[in-house]
Amino acid sequence: MTTYVAIITAMCIVVLVLWMARQFNKNKKFYKAIPGPLPLPILGNALEFGSTTKLLHTLHKYEKKYGEIYKIQIGPISNVIVRAVQSTQKTLVIVVSDHKFLEYILSSMKLLSKSKGYDFLRPWLGTGLLTSDGIKWKKHRKILTWAFHFQILKESIGIFETCITKLVEKLQTETGKTAVDVYPYVTLCTLDIICESTMGVTINAQDDDQSEYVQSVKAMTRIIIERAFSPLQMYDFLYPLTRNYYTQRKALKILHDKSNTVIRQTLQKLQNKETNATEDDDCGIKKRTPFLDLLLNARVDGRSLTQEEIREEVDTFMFEGHDTTASAISFTLFCLANHENVQEKVFNEQQKIFNCKDDSTTTYDDLQNMKYLELVIKESLRLYPSVPVYSRNLCDELKYDGIIFPRGVALLIFAYGIHRNSKFADIDGKLPYSYIPFSAGPRNCIGQKFAMLEIKCTISKILRKFKLKPAIPQHTLVLAAESVLKSANGVKISLDLRQ
């Protein structure tokens, strides 16, 4: 009996050793094949990524040194034993800006899971479209695609018009100054637009940026990024020791309560078969939105979506749909202010479309005719992609180009890098995965048509009213990769009223 146990134990040990040796050999090949900066013990390469303004700069510097596929280690370095056990590779990140590998990753139906970095979004967004995966993501993606049918997009233009008219009024108070940071103005406008488009409520962010709702949105977008960079805040067990934890709890209560109230009231109206609500609703519902109606009417596996599932999608659209467009609009304005000849061409196109009338309302067809402006926006998104990095988690090991990438590593899609790499930079479609501001493949941006219409509508209205000029003194952007691409010292230009 004892001999039996001894033999079985010995066999188990041999199998384990052989398995570890095999894993180690496989990983050794991987570690050798993928270059990258030498990690420090315990910290890895974390010190190089200590702030939002360092991130893009460091990734870019490494890309130049190590090429378009390289590895970095954020956090404790994996030793030989850890390397042998694939599932513990949680701190290893493969940075990718090679267009062929990006095509492989982004077009895959298997590589759809988001990496750990998205966990900080979950307290707010739960498992909405951006943060979910698997069957839930697939079913919800199918439903939500209808929210961007062109008939629905057409209806949004009225909302754009009202909110952007207010933005233009606000900017008018800044004319004649030598430098104006346009970002805060634009972001309040895009927040108004997305709230009204998704929930049908007017939050008047542009008139009341101190409201608890606006302040809560601002707090959450700040906290998400602070957690990603702070060792004290990034771990759930330490987070309650920080101030942000309590700010987050308060902000989330306000945000979730608002979404829940709007959902409940819209459902009531739907049940009462009311087509339009009045302004007098408790939470200011102006008009039922196709977006919310779609979610309330949707059926998944024969059942309606729960209140929680609908709330997650509403909050996801609130988050994804306002800062991204604010970033794109602000950087496009900056580019136009600093390229007078391009601005002139965009303005001439506007003159033709609107017959020289600066205050005409914009139609869907007008927006379709803004071909040159569209090119300018695309070029601005190449230089300043609103989402400069995004990532995937390898749930299984991946074999690509003869290399086995271990399970558990994160693939960081470095859109900013590939957009600025002259080897690949190309927006005319010859290298489709080299231009990816809206990502690509099955998990691309579901809101990109909405975004493009909103950006065009905003730039068009601003440009018909103002001539944009460079700020004085010349403004140099300090790019910061926050929840979206921002400039740490603002996006400053100067505005002159057109005659």
Ligand code: HEM
């Ligand atoms: C200039 C504006 C925008 C840019 C550059 C942009 C970019 C992106 C990118 C790069 C992704 C992929 C992120 C990832 O893989 O983690 C994404 C996903 C997404 N975007 Fe956008 N976005 C913009 C505007 C919008 C708007 C206006 C909405 C909603 C109205 C929206 C809703 C979403 C959603 C829900 C997802 C997740 C899609 C999925 O995983 O199936 N985006 N966006």
